[in-house]
Amino acid sequence: MSIFTQNPARNISTLLICVLAILLLIVFEHAPLGNYWLTVMDIGIFFVPIFFLARVFDAYPALIWLVALGLLKDLTSETPIGFWVLLFCVFYMLATSQRQFLFNARFRTVWTTFGLLTFLTYVAYYLVSLLHPALEASLLLTSVSAVATIISFPVFNLPFRWLSADDGQYGGA
Amino acid sequence: MADFRTRKGEQRLLNGTGIALICALVAALMLFALPNDDPRIINLRQKSLDFLLPVIEVVSWPVDRVRDVSDWMSNLSTLSEENQRLKMENQAMRQAVENALRDKALMEQYRRLLSLPKEPDTxxxxxxxxxxxxxxxxxxxxxxxxxxxxxxxxxxxxxxxxxxxxxxxxxxxxxxxxxxxxxxxxxxxxxxxxxxxxxxxxxxxxxxxxxxxxxxxxxxxxxxxxxxxxxxxxxxxxxxxxxxxxxxxxxxxxxxxxxxxxxxxxxxxxxxxxxxxxxxxxx
The missing domain is CATH 2.40.10.340 (Rod shape-determining protein MreC, domain 1)
Known part of the structure; x- marks a missing residue:
C-alpha cells in the first residue's frame, strides 16, 4: 500500500515526475562535460528520486519503471545488461524496507538512512564489478562515488521535499 | 494520509521489498547469463543511443553554452598572446608544408624505383x-x-x-x-x-x-x-x-x-x- 492513498491522480503524477527525473539524470550523465574526474566516477544522483519513490509509491508500477530505466541505463552506459537493474532493485528493496522507520522522520534521519542505503548499494556495486569479467573494480573510485552521491542528497532532494510537503513527508524538519 | 497500521494486514512476500528482491535476483541472473558482446545487444545499444540522441542534445545544450561562454572569456584574456603564437605557428607551418611537398615528391620517386604499391587514399x-x-x-x-x-x-x-x-x-x-x-x-x-x-x-x-x-x-x-x-x-x-x-x-x-x-x-x-x-x- 502506498502512503499516498487519498488522491490517485496525485500518485500517478508523483510517479511520472520521479520517472522523468531518473530518466533525465541518466541522460544528463552522458552530456559531454569535458571533465576527466567526472568520467572515472559513477555518481548515482538518480538514487535520490528512487529513494523518494520507494518511500511514497506502490511497488508494482514503480518497480516496472525502475527495471525499464535500469535496462536503459545498462544499454546507454555500456555496462553488462542487468547491472544497473540489479542495483536499482537492491536500492529500492532497501529503501522500501525503511518506509515505516522514515515516516515523519527528521531530515537528518532521512539523510543518514539514504547514506547508509547508498553505501550498501555501492558495496553491491563493488562486489558485482569484482565478480563480473567485463567490469573492472576500483575500491577507491567506488568509495568516492558513494560519498559524492551521499553529499549531493540535500541539493537533489529539495524538489522532492517540496513535492511531498502537502502530504506531510519529511514532516519534521 | 493513510495509516501505517493498515500495512500490518499485507502479506510481506508480496510487498515492495519482496518484489524488488525477486527483480534483483532475475537481474543478477541476466547479468551473469547474457553475453555482453552479443551482436543483438550491441545493436540494441546503438538503437537506444539513436533514439535518445535528441534528448541528450537537449539536455547538453545548457552545458555546451556555459562551456562556450567560459571558452570565449578565457580566449578574450589571451587574445594578444594567442595572435602572436598563431603568427609564429603559421610561419613554421609554411616551412613544414614546403618540406612535406618536397618529401612527397621524393617518396613518389622512391616508390616508383622500388615498385612499391601506393597506400590507399583516405x-x-x-x-x-x-x-x-x-x-x-x-x-x-x-x-x-x-x-x-x-x-x-x-x-x-x-x-x-x-x-x-x-x-x-x-x-x-x-x-x-x-x-x-x-x-x-x-x-x-x-x-x-x-x-x-x-x-x-x-x-x-x-x-x-x-x-x-x-x-x-x-x-x-x-x-x-x-x-x-x-x-x-x-x-x-x-x-x-x-x-x-x-x-x-x-x-x-x-x-x-x-x-x-x-x-x-x-x-x-x-x-x-x-x-x-x-x-x-x-x-
Missing part, C-alpha cells in the same frame, strides 16, 4: 561528440555521424592532432567510438625513430600503455608514435602521440589529443585491405 568525415558514455568501466563517446555518412565499424577516429579511437558500432545517424584508453582497445603502432612495433592497449586510465614490445627494444622518451596499419583496419601513419615512461619505467603513449576535451572528431574512411587468398599465399 577520406575524412567530421562529426561532433554528442554524448560521453565514459564511466569507470568503459571509455566510449558517441558522435553524430553514422552509416548515412559512409561510416563502418573499425574505422579510425582522429581528434584535432592524433588518433583517439575507433568505431565499434554504427547507427544510421550516430556512431560509438571506443577510445584508445578503454580496456578493450588494442591498436598496432610503430615508434618512428627506433622503428619498434608494439600494441598500444588502453587500461581505463588517462594514457594507453605499450604491450608486446620486442625483448631488446630500446624506446626513446618523446619519440613519435604512429599507427602501423597491421591488420588492415587502420591506415599506416596516423599520428598517435609520443613515447613516455611512468615511475616504474614502463612505456606508455602520451596522446597528441586531450581526450577529455574532445568536441569534434574526424573519422578516417580508409578502405579495408582485402585478405590474401590461400592460393596466393601458397605461391
Amino acid at each position: 577520406d575524412i568525415v567530421g562529426a561532433r561528440v554528442v554524448a560521453d558514455l565514459r564511466s569507470p568501466f568503459v571509455k566510449t563517446l558517441v558522435a553524430n555521424s553514422g552509416s548515412r555518412q559512409g561510416l563502418t565499424v573499425g574505422q579510425a577516429v582522429m581528434g584535432d592532432s592524433g588518433l583517439v579511437g575507433r568505431l565499434i558500432s554504427v547507427g544510421s545517424s550516430t556512431s560509438r567510438i571506443l577510445l584508445v584508453t578503454d580496456f578493450n582497445s588494442h591498436i598496432p603502432i610503430i615508434a618512428v625513430s627506433s622503428n619498434v612495433r608494439a600494441i598500444m592497449s588502453g587500461r581505463n586510465t588517462r594514457d594507453p600503455v605499450l604491450n608486446f614490445l620486442p625483448r631488446k627494444a630500446v624506446l626513446q622518451e618523446g619519440e613519435k608514435v604512429i599507427t602501423s596499419g597491421d591488420g588492415g583496419n587502420m591506415p599506416l601513419g596516423l599520428p598517435v602521440g609520443v613515447v613516455a615512461f611512468d615511475a616504474q619505467g614502463d612505456a606508455y603513449v602520451a596522446l597528441n589529443d586531450n581526450i577529455d576535451q574532445l568536441m569534434h572528431v574526424r573519422m578516417v574512411l580508409a578502405p579495408n585491405l582485402p585478405a590474401p587468398s590461400p592460393e596466393g599465399v601458397a605461391r
